[in-house]
Amino acid sequence: MHISEGICSPPVLAAGMAVAAAGVAYGMKKIDTENIPKVGVLSSAFFVASLIHVPIGPSSVHLVLNGLMGLLLGWAAFPAIMIALLLQGVLFQYGGLTSLGVNTMNMALPAVICYYLFRGMVRTGDVKRIALAGFACGFVSLTLSIAAVALTLLLTQKGFLVTVHVVLLAHIPVMVIEGIVTAFALVFLKKVKPEIIEVGT
């Protein structure tokens, strides 16, 4: 999920940087002082989720949680994801500084898209619909992210298209897990702290 330094061509990097900067600027405007702790907690969750690898069969996966972030934060997902990615890049060399923009775009844009797609379903307050929305949100956001990564790579190096469907197929278990985790997280939040999912940003 993290594109390393020196992979993407300069135009792709610049485009990613521009989209990320715009998203972060808009997200920052949307953050109220009361929402900052929420942004921080979700940023931390995202930061940690990418570092913990769960072995599944011959491969191992890690959660991304960008769907959950999108649903709970809306546009504020942009700054939250960027901060987490920046720290992952600086501390662990996951991704990199030059590809920060591209990585932020690839993960935050699907989050925001999912926010608009599923927020209505979550706000109905019905637990079953929330669970369903959570699953769909986790699944769709990760699918979009992987597709975005694939597209970014495709724009830089030709001949990657062949592996795109393989990569998408390989990530199906992760998407399902992501969906389940997101659904559980939302249902749990609905029970213990319903105002978090009903207010949004």
Place this chain on the structure above:
Amino acid sequence: MSTKRIWKPCLGVLLFLLVTAVLSVPAQAHKVMVFAYQEGGAVYAEGYFADGKKAQDSLVEVFGQDGTKLLEGKTDTNGLFSFPMPDVPEIKIVLTASMGHRAECTLKVSDDVTADAAKEGASGAIPQNETAAAAVGEDRVRAIVSEELDRKIAPLKREVALLHQENGPSLTDIIGGIGYIMGIMGLLMYFKARRRE
């Protein structure tokens, strides 16, 4: 009734294909790393992911100091790619795995062994007099010793290289990162609050 009978095996086959497709794809998530070491006249480059899985079937490119590409190849099932030592003092090895993962490392080429072997070959061809013969003997001994030594310390070299390889982030790293995030949020809150006043 009949359609149901057809559907079931079809679904089974589809599921089987899906599972095999999923299982046959090696690990492609996470950060990738590469390290290289010399053994005899060959250089071994090994690629692996942050969780310890080998980077299989990944492109390995070898560059000289001036940035010219010397050779390229793909890692095998053990994440290994070996090639004969190029005739340059330093090489840069770049490994590109799937999904935009890339790592590089540099390796200083110590060419003692090849130089010795060459010396031995050159002088060993025509032993002219007593001193030359003695010199040949010494050179040959040196070559043999160095070769033998190389073979003996090869596992050690590998061990050292393995020690250099980074493991995944530790718990302290992760907690430190969370601390950073909380700090940044605190700063953000501070500035937002100031602006309001």
